[in-house]
Amino acid sequence: MVSLSINGMLVKVPQGTTILDAAKKLNFRIPTLCQHDDLCVAGNCRVCVVEQLGGRSLLAACATPVSSGMQILTNSLKVRAARKHVIELLLSEHNADCTKCYKNGNCELQDLSNEFSVGDHLLLDLTETKEYTIDRFSPSIIKDDSKCIRCQRCVRTCEQLQGVNALTVAYKGEHQKISTFEELSMAEVICTNCGQCINRCPTGALVERTYLDEVWDAILDPEKHVVVQTAPAVRVGLGEELGFEPGERVTGKMVAALKRLGFDSVLDTDFSADLTIMEEGTELLTRLKRALVDKDPSVALPMTTSCSPGWIKFIEHTFPEYLPNVSTCKSPQQMFGALAKTYFAQVRKLDPKNIVSVSIMPCTAKKYEANRPEMRSSGYKDVDYVLTTRELAKMIKQAGVEFRKLKEDKYDSIMGKSTGAGVIFGATGGVMEAALRTAYEIITGREVPFEGLNITPVRGMEGVRLASIKIEECKEEWSFLNGVELKCAVAHGLVNARELMNRVKSGDLIVHFIEVMACPGGCLGGGGQPIPTNEKIRKKRTEAIYAEDMSMELRKSHENPEVIGIYKEFLGEPLSHKSHELLHTHYTERVRY
Amino acid sequence: METIIENELVRELANKHGRTRESLIPILQDLVVQYRFLSKKDMVDVARELDISAADVFGTATFYTFLDTEVRGKYIIRICKTISCAMKGKNEILSTIEDILKIKLGETSSDRKFSLLEANCIGWCHKAPAMLINDTPYTELTPEKVTEILREYIKIQ
Numbered sequence: 001m002v003s004l005s006i007n008g009m010l011v012k013v014p015q016g017t018t019i020l021d022a023a024k025k026l027n028f029r030i031p032t033l034c035q036h037d038d039l040c041v042a043g044n045c046r047v048c049v050v051e052q053l054g055g056r057s058l059l060a061a062c063a064t065p066v067s068s069g070m071q072i073l074t075n076s077l078k079v080r081a082a083r084k085h086v087i088e089l090l091l092s093e094h095n096a097d098c099t100k101c102y103k104n105g106n107c108e109l110q111d112l113s114n115e116f117s118v119g120d121h122l123l124l125d126l127t128e129t130k131e132y133t134i135d136r137f138s139p140s141i142i143k144d145d146s147k148c149i150r151c152q153r154c155v156r157t158c159e160q161l162q163g164v165n166a167l168t169v170a171y172k173g174e175h176q177k178i179s180t181f182e183e184l185s186m187a188e189v190i191c192t193n194c195g196q197c198i199n200r201c202p203t204g205a206l207v208e209r210t211y212l213d214e215v216w217d218a219i220l221d222p223e224k225h226v227v228v229q230t231a232p233a234v235r236v237g238l239g240e241e242l243g244f245e246p247g248e249r250v251t252g253k254m255v256a257a258l259k260r261l262g263f264d265s266v267l268d269t270d271f272s273a274d275l276t277i278m279e280e281g282t283e284l285l286t287r288l289k290r291a292l293v294d295k296d297p298s299v300a301l302p303m304t305t306s307c308s309p310g311w312i313k314f315i316e317h318t319f320p321e322y323l324p325n326v327s328t329c330k331s332p333q334q335m336f337g338a339l340a341k342t343y344f345a346q347v348r349k350l351d352p353k354n355i356v357s358v359s360i361m362p363c364t365a366k367k368y369e370a371n372r373p374e375m376r377s378s379g380y381k382d383v384d385y386v387l388t389t390r391e392l393a394k395m396i397k398q399a400g401v402e403f404r405k406l407k408e409d410k411y412d413s414i415m416g417k418s419t420g421a422g423v424i425f426g427a428t429g430g431v432m433e434a435a436l437r438t439a440y441e442i443i444t445g446r447e448v449p450f451e452g453l454n455i456t457p458v459r460g461m462e463g464v465r466l467a468s469i470k471i472e473e474c475k476e477e478w479s480f481l482n483g484v485e486l487k488c489a490v491a492h493g494l495v496n497a498r499e500l501m502n503r504v505k506s507g508d509l510i511v512h513f514i515e516v517m518a519c520p521g522g523c524l525g526g527g528g529q530p531i532p533t534n535e536k537i538r539k540k541r542t543e544a545i546y547a548e549d550m551s552m553e554l555r556k557s558h559e560n561p562e563v564i565g566i567y568k569e570f571l572g573e574p575l576s577h578k579s580h581e582l583l584h585t586h587y588t589e590r591v592r593y
Numbered sequence: 594m595e596t597i598i599e600n601e602l603v604r605e606l607a608n609k610h611g612r613t614r615e616s617l618i619p620i621l622q623d624l625v626v627q628y629r630f631l632s633k634k635d636m637v638d639v640a641r642e643l644d645i646s647a648a649d650v651f652g653t654a655t656f657y658t659f660l661d662t663e664v665r666g667k668y669i670i671r672i673c674k675t676i677s678c679a680m681k682g683k684n685e686i687l688s689t690i691e692d693i694l695k696i697k698l699g700e701t702s703s704d705r706k707f708s709l710l711e712a713n714c715i716g717w718c719h720k721a722p723a724m725l726i727n728d729t730p731y732t733e734l735t736p737e738k739v740t741e742i743l744r745e746y747i748k749i750q
């Protein structure tokens with residue numbers, strides 16, 4: 001332990017602690033910009049400077065470990081002047097049109113400018129001498145260089161959390177900028193649209209492309225029947241934007257709010273998550289049968305999940321040779337979309353051309369996914385608009401709905417019922433767990449041999465997790481699986497997915513089934529979730545997801561009555577011709593940059 | 594679909610310098626020696642060969658003045674833009690070259706024979722103004738001297 005004093009107060013912290021964290025312990029907040037709990041230290045913005053008594057120059061609190069006997073001042077005159085100067089320097093190159101900016105009211109740079117009362121600029125305004133670009137080509141992301149302070153959080157996110165490296169620091173000195181390969185648009189490069197960089201950008205330089213106006217237009221158009229689906233992870237994140245602590249489940253209030261906003265049918269992506277399990281589970285078993293019984297050498301194993309569109313785009317760019325291994329199942333969002341304008345329209349006697357299908361997602365890659373040309377199997381665009389959790393919160397605020405006071409409400413039907421298995425799709429390991437709950441029971445007729453159906457080995461925050469289940473005493477038709485140890489691997493965060501795929505590729509790891517979610521923690525840590533998102537908050541949301549699972553009457557996808565119903569009335573059986581038409585898709589190899 | 598045509602040179606250079614991150618700059622330098630600039634395709638091929646991202650290669654290349662990412666002529670003229678050369682008449686030299694070659698600073702002639710660029714200090718302050726043509730330094734330049742030098746280069750087929 002090291003003892004030091006901060007603003008005259010003594011504190012003891014473990015060796016290696018930064019001044020920033022030591023100050024936190026004493027409840028002194030030091031402002032930061034380039035620092036982020038999820039990322040390595042960069043120490044480039046200097047807004048966190050503190051004074052060390054007797055020291056020659058100011059120290060960056062985020063990058064300096066404490067040493068014994070240090071006497072630190074976090075709010076001296078010198079410190080205040082330096083910080084203010086740093087902010088003014090940043091602003092001298094910053095297109096500070098806050099009132100028109102997407103991040104207005106939720107911007108770390110704006111907050112600091114306010115905190116330090118930056119008034120009239122003392123420094124020359126350089127923005128007019130700069131030729132900034134705004135990239136609006138991506139359906140998910142807008143990149144506005146005029147708002148960038150070059151803190152490089154995005155570059156570190158894309159590298160350290162996602163292993164994608166779509167962004168780099170290009171050029172130098174006054175020309176330095178955050179750039180893709182050859183300054184191409186985000187839409188043309190390996191960017192997976194995961195939005196993790198958006199979630200960490202302290203300014204308005206990286207933001208989601210919003211579709212709020214389009215959705216309001218649809219809601220206010222009397223001709224249109226607007227259907228909304230909500231992803232599992234939204235219910236454990238939305239509260240944070242609306243005055244709740246991280247980890248509060250707001251499912252019922254969210255449903256009530258959506259009804260007040262004027263959506264005509266408030267339905268649940270969890271329903272189609274359950275459906276995904278039926279299709280994907282059957283697909284896995286079919287592949288295993290072809291491999292083990294028919295000895296068909298063309299079967300691609302291990303099979304990987306396909307519900308995370310960031311992961312799909314990643315594998316299309318990075319491991320195209322493994323595309324046959326990806327489950328052909330569409331993601332729950334897109335299954336839902338295809339059914340909204342077919343099955344739902346049919347049952348509710350609506351003309352699909354008057355249905356507008358909106359989804360609320362914790363994810364910016366879902367915006368891209370909905371715009372993929374394949375995603376029109378209903379004959380229309382299956383999902384018209386995708387909004388993030390943050391955008392939904394904004395809609396609720398815009399409409400003046402007092403969220404905290406709402407009474408809980410229930411999803412509409414049909415396509416509104418779900419099970420705990422559908423809910424846990426929102427957490428890393430959840431799809432695996434849901435699939436195992438169903439597949440094991442299909443094969444053996446018994447429940448998975450885990451207490452309370454909780455398959456804990458696939459849960460957790462480890463980047464790559466391995467688990468296996470021994471299959472015994474199978475039903476007659478699955479007897480070929482007797483004695484087989486079903487091996488599974490789970491990865492979250494694309495940097496871990498890359499590691500996992502490299503191990504599969506080298507032959508070092510042999511498994512049957514792989515779950516990948518592009519974002520750290522799974523969808524609950526998605527790029528469209530509330531800002532900030534960090535390890536602590538992800539853990540809270542994870543607890544909430546599993547609590548929601550436990551609170552559900554049904555916990556296994558194949559027991560969802562609406563899933564049973566749709567097979568009876570509409571689809572036939574899993575992997576039927578109709579399923580293939582509406583619920584399955586194919587993938588495309590993409591460029592290396 | 595991307596068709597991967599083997600890039601022999603890139604492969605050879607990776608064999609020579611290695612495939613770690615530290616090999617990146619030597620590989621890029623050798624490519625520039627060969628082609629005078631880094632094409633988009635070569636950068637992607639280097640990225641593939643080293644299993645790193647193409648954006649990383651681009652970021653590195655754009656950081657270094659001598660790792661060009663735009664098509665350059667056979668002879669790259671780099672005029673020193675630093676203060677000593679500027680004070681000793683660099684602008685006059687520059688406009689003389691522009692007049693003779695009919696290209697502006699930053700441009701490459703249509704026959705791809707000459708590119709005209711600026712460089713940060715090239716270490717000849719004591720004999721300013723100075724310029725490089727490819728690797729050869731020319732110093733204490735005057736409009737007459739530079740005209741003479743260029744005339745020789747123009748003659749080379």
Ligand code: SF4
Nearest residue numbers: 097098101107203204
């Ligand atoms: S990025 Fe922040 S400081 Fe800049 S204009 Fe937008 S809200 Fe204002």
Ligand code: SF4
Nearest residue numbers: 148149151152154201
């Ligand atoms: S885009 Fe955002 S995160 Fe990236 S360097 Fe600029 S301000 Fe920082």
Ligand code: SF4
Nearest residue numbers: 158191192194195197
């Ligand atoms: S969206 Fe994801 S993949 Fe794309 S640049 Fe940002 S972090 Fe990288």
Ligand code: FES
Nearest residue numbers: 043045046048062
């Ligand atoms: S937050 Fe410490 S240098 Fe940026």
